[in-house]
Amino acid sequence: MTKALISVTGLDTTGIIASVATRLSEMNINILDITQTILDGYFTMMMIVDLDGANLDFEEINRRLQPVRDEKKMTIHMQRMDIFDAMHRI
Amino acid sequence: MIETGEILQTMRMIQEENFDIRTITLGINLLDCSDPDPAKCAERVYEKICKTARKLVRTGEDIETEFGIPIVNKRISVTPVSMICQGDPRPIAFALDRAAAEVGVNFLGGYSALMHKGATKADERLLASIPEVLSETKLLCSSVNVASTRSGINMNAVREMGEIIKKTAEMTADSDGLGCAKLVVFANAVEDNPFMAGAFCGPGEPECAINVGVSGPGVVKVALESVKGQPFDVIAETIKRTAFKITRVGQLVAREASQRLGIPFGIVDLSLAPTPARGDSVAHILMEMGLEMAGAPGTTAALALLNDAVKKGGVMASNHVGGLSGAFIPVSEDIGMIEAAAAGALTLEKLEAMTCVCSVGLDMIAIPGDTSAAAISGIIADEAAIGMVNNKTTAVRVIPAVGKKAGDRVEFGGLLGFAPVMPVNPMRNDEFIARGGRIPAPLHSLRN
Numbered sequence: 264m265t266k267a268l269i270s271v272t273g274l275d276t277t278g279i280i281a282s283v284a285t286r287l288s289e290m291n292i293n294i295l296d297i298t299q300t301i302l303d304g305y306f307t308m309m310m311i312v313d314l315d316g317a318n319l320d321f322e323e324i325n326r327r328l329q330p331v332r333d334e335k336k337m338t339i340h341m342q343r344m345d346i347f348d349a350m351h352r353i
Numbered sequence: 354m355i356e357t358g359e360i361l362q363t364m365r366m367i368q369e370e371n372f373d374i375r376t377i378t379l380g381i382n383l384l385d386c387s388d389p390d391p392a393k394c395a396e397r398v399y400e401k402i403c404k405t406a407r408k409l410v411r412t413g414e415d416i417e418t419e420f421g422i423p424i425v426n427k428r429i430s431v432t433p434v435s436m437i438c439q440g441d442p443r444p445i446a447f448a449l450d451r452a453a454a455e456v457g458v459n460f461l462g463g464y465s466a467l468m469h470k471g472a473t474k475a476d477e478r479l480l481a482s483i484p485e486v487l488s489e490t491k492l493l494c495s496s497v498n499v500a501s502t503r504s505g506i507n508m509n510a511v512r513e514m515g516e517i518i519k520k521t522a523e524m525t526a527d528s529d530g531l532g533c534a535k536l537v538v539f540a541n542a543v544e545d546n547p548f549m550a551g552a553f554c555g556p557g558e559p560e561c562a563i564n565v566g567v568s569g570p571g572v573v574k575v576a577l578e579s580v581k582g583q584p585f586d587v588i589a590e591t592i593k594r595t596a597f598k599i600t601r602v603g604q605l606v607a608r609e610a611s612q613r614l615g616i617p618f619g620i621v622d623l624s625l626a627p628t629p630a631r632g633d634s635v636a637h638i639l640m641e642m643g644l645e646m647a648g649a650p651g652t653t654a655a656l657a658l659l660n661d662a663v664k665k666g667g668v669m670a671s672n673h674v675g676g677l678s679g680a681f682i683p684v685s686e687d688i689g690m691i692e693a694a695a696a697g698a699l700t701l702e703k704l705e706a707m708t709c710v711c712s713v714g715l716d717m718i719a720i721p722g723d724t725s726a727a728a729i730s731g732i733i734a735d736e737a738a739i740g741m742v743n744n745k746t747t748a749v750r751v752i753p754a755v756g757k758k759a760g761d762r763v764e765f766g767g768l769l770g771f772a773p774v775m776p777v778n779p780m781r782n783d784e785f786i787a788r789g790g791r792i793p794a795p796l797h798s799l800r801n
Contacts, residue, residue, distance in 0.1 A: 268360060298357050309360060321419045340364075342421030344355070349605040350598045351359040 265314040266295065266344035267321075269328075273337035275306040282331050283310070283339070290324060291316040306337075311344065364421075371571035371633040372599065373423040374606050375626045376459075377413050378547030380554035380562045380619060381405050383432040383463075391440045395448035398437070402429065402452035402461075405561055405616075410457040412613045416606055424606065425568070425768070429453060430552035431463035435479040442479045443486060450490035460535075462552035464495040467542070470504040470791070480510075483517050487532035488524040494550035500540035500737035502744045505794040511737065512786050514538045515730030519753055522722070526755035529763040533752040534685075534717065538733050540740030540747045545620050546676045551713075551748060562619030563611045564676060567603035567667075569595075570625045570687075571632045573659075577641040588642060589662045596623065596666030604671040622676030623667035624712055625659075627687035629770035635659075635680050636689025647690055648699035656680060657710035677746060679712025685752075685765060685772030686717050695773040701732075702778075709739055714748035719763045719772040722755040727786040728777055729753070734786075742795050 271283060280299065287294060292312050299308040317324055325341050332339050366372040386397035406429055413427040434445055446464055453461035464486060466476040483495050497514060500506035518533055525532035537551040544555020547564040554562075576595045580587050603621040611618035627635045636647035639655045660679045668674050682704065684690045693699035701718065708714045714736050720729075733749045740747030752772075754763045759776035 270360075270364065296354065309357060311354075321415075325418070340421060343419050345605055345609075346420045346422060346602060347355045347360055347363055349601040350363050351355055 267312055267314050267341050268344055268347065269310040269312060270340045271306070271308040271310070271337050273306055273335065275301050275304055276335060279306055279335055279337060280308065282335055283308075283328070286328055286331055287312060290319060290327060292324070366569070366572045367422060370569070370575050371628070371630060372569040373425050374603060375566045375568040376426040376428050376547050377409070377424055377606065377610050378428040378430050378552055378564045378566065379406055379409050379614075379616065380430045380545065380558050380564055381432075382554055382558060382560050383437050387437040387439060389439045391438065391442070391444045394438060395444040398445055399448040399452045402431070402449070403455055406456040406458065408614055412610055415613070416609050420606070420609070422602060422606065426459040427457070428547065428549060428552065429456070429458050429461045430547070430554045430564075431461065432554050432556070433463060433465035433467055435466040435473065435475040436556065438475050438479065442475070443482050446482065446486040446490060446493055450493045453492040458492065460494055460549045461492050462494040462496065462549050463554060464493050465497060465553045467498045468510045469498050469501040469507055469540075471507060472510065480513055480517060483536065484520040484524045484532065487521050487535055494535045494552065496537045496539055496542065496551040496553060498539040498542040499733065500741050501794075502541055502741050503794055503798045506540070506734065506737045506741055506792040508734065508786075508792060509789045511730050511733050512789055514733055515726035515728070515786065518729050518751065519726045522753040522755055529765060530719075530752040530754055531765055531769075534750065534765055534769050537748050537750040540737040541745060543676060543746055547622050548624065548626065548677060550750060558619070559617060561616050563607055563614065563616050564619040564622065565603050565607040565610070566622040566624055566626065566676065567599050568624075568626045568633075569599045570627050570635045570638055572599060573625065574632070574634070574638045574641050577638065585658060589658055592659060592662035593666035596663045597670045600667035600670035607671075618673070620673045620675030621667075621671040623663055623674055623678040624676065625663055625680045627681060627683065627690075628768055629686055629688050629691070631688055634687045634689035635682055636687050636693055640689060646696060646698040647693040648703050652703065653706050653710055656682070656707050660711050677712045681713060681716065682707055682711050683717035684775070685719065685763070685770040686768060687770075691770065691772055694775055701775055705735060705739070708736060708747055709743060713746055714740070716748065716750050717752070717769065717772065718750070719752045719754045719757075719774045720777050721758050721774055722753050723758070724753050724777050725783070727781070727783045730786045731782040732777070738792070744797070
């Protein structure tokens with residue numbers, strides 16, 4: 264399984280989760296875990312997803328999240344989970 | 354499952370604390386490119402590098418995007434050119450520079466000679482060509498090994514290198530002596546070093562290998578901010594934990610690059626490599642330990658602790674550790690070192706003491722343009738003696754700033770930074786350097 268972390272941050276507004284989740288669903292990307300909080304009006308969400316269902320390369324998946332960034336004015340980073348596993352798990 | 358706090362810590366290290374992979378360096382053996390005809394040899398070298406490193410930069414960029422970790426440089430190291438050139442080495446130098454540009458790497462190292470015991474004819478030809486080659490190439494780096502614990506110090510080579518450094522500075526005077534920033538003189542040079550200017554693919558290396566150098570002085574500095582006032586035991590432990598995390602990412606990147614390129618993994622180099630950016634300084638780690646500036650009494654002890662803790666933490670995080678592995682203390686590439694040198698807190702002599710306990714040596718130090726070749730050779734000999742006796746790698750990368758004197762400033766730009774010109778002890782040593790010959794290997798070289 265190729266797991267990735269998608270972090271979404273920016274000013275809170277309605278429909279952020281829906282917007283990201285819809286995009287992921289369109290690409291057949293399964294969401295494994297979500298944590299979300301609001302800090303001083305700032306929306307912070309971390310999603311762990313499984314990229315294997317998508318049949319798209321990493322760059323393309325990242326590119327298809329661009330409309331969410333533009334529309335919701337959010338900062339969205341996607342990176343492979345391996346880096347967190349390497350750093351924090353033996 | 355990874356916890357949110359852990360994810361945030363990793364992201365903070367990358368986004369705010371300048372954690373990056375400094376380099377993926379592809380080592381390429383060129384022994385099979387040798388030919389009596391220099392033009393033919395150059396052609397083979399060009400073709401082999403372009404073929405082997407074709408996908409290096411793209412692969413590095415892919416890993417960077419997917420894992421979200423900056424990989425600052427992609428580099429190549431090759432077999433020391435003196436080992437493959439049977440005639441004029443210059444056509445090979447230009448072919449290497451062209452090949453580096455073609456595949457898009459930031460630097461290519463290996464315009465080198467290993468002459469710690471003596472010089473071959475090819476070594477002599479290569480040395481003579483260094484000033485011209487470094488003034489006419491952009492990406493090529495050069496290194497010369499003049500001493501080792503096993504064989505002693507080749508004082509003829511030391512004498513010659515003083516003159517070559519002077520000449521290289523003069524020939525690249527319009528860029529503040531930039532040629533000298535691409536030239537390093539070693540004792541106990543290592544064969545799998547991924548860092549420039551001293552990277553080359555040693556004769557004991559495989560056909561090709563992926564070597565990765567990590568970085569992250571900013572991460573260590575921030576980690577130490579959380580243990581203010583605590584005893585050194587705590588400091589050492591904190592550095593070890595941080596170095597472990599940093600190195601695990603280096604290992605991940607090395608494994609990934611190796612798999613994608615189909616090239617064997619060589620080593621991860623544990624070095625803490627600073628850049629001139631604020632928040633990416635080794636000197637600031639020393640200051641965090643309680644020193645007003647790098648160079649204050651206690652600096653050598655602080656550096657010894659740092660260097661050792663980085664190794665202890667890092668060595669458990671990778672299955673093969675190598676290269677230079679330790680803390681680098683280049684002056685022009687570290688904002689804290691630049692400030693300390695400019696304030697007069699850091700002298701050449703203190704830096705020499707620091708090189709006894711750190712990763713490499715006197716690195717990226719601008720010296721007055723009127724410093725004699727013999728004085729530069731003397732600096733090299735002192736550094737080589739430290740390396741030889743202490744069984745460690747030492748190096749000298751000094752830049753005579755043509756037309757400038759102590760207190761003036763030189764500017765190299767980019768990762769190479771800028772530096773104040775530091776004074777050199779004016780006492781003469783010409784007769785000492787004129788002697789030549791070899792300083793015998795120390796008694797502890799006889800270990801069998």
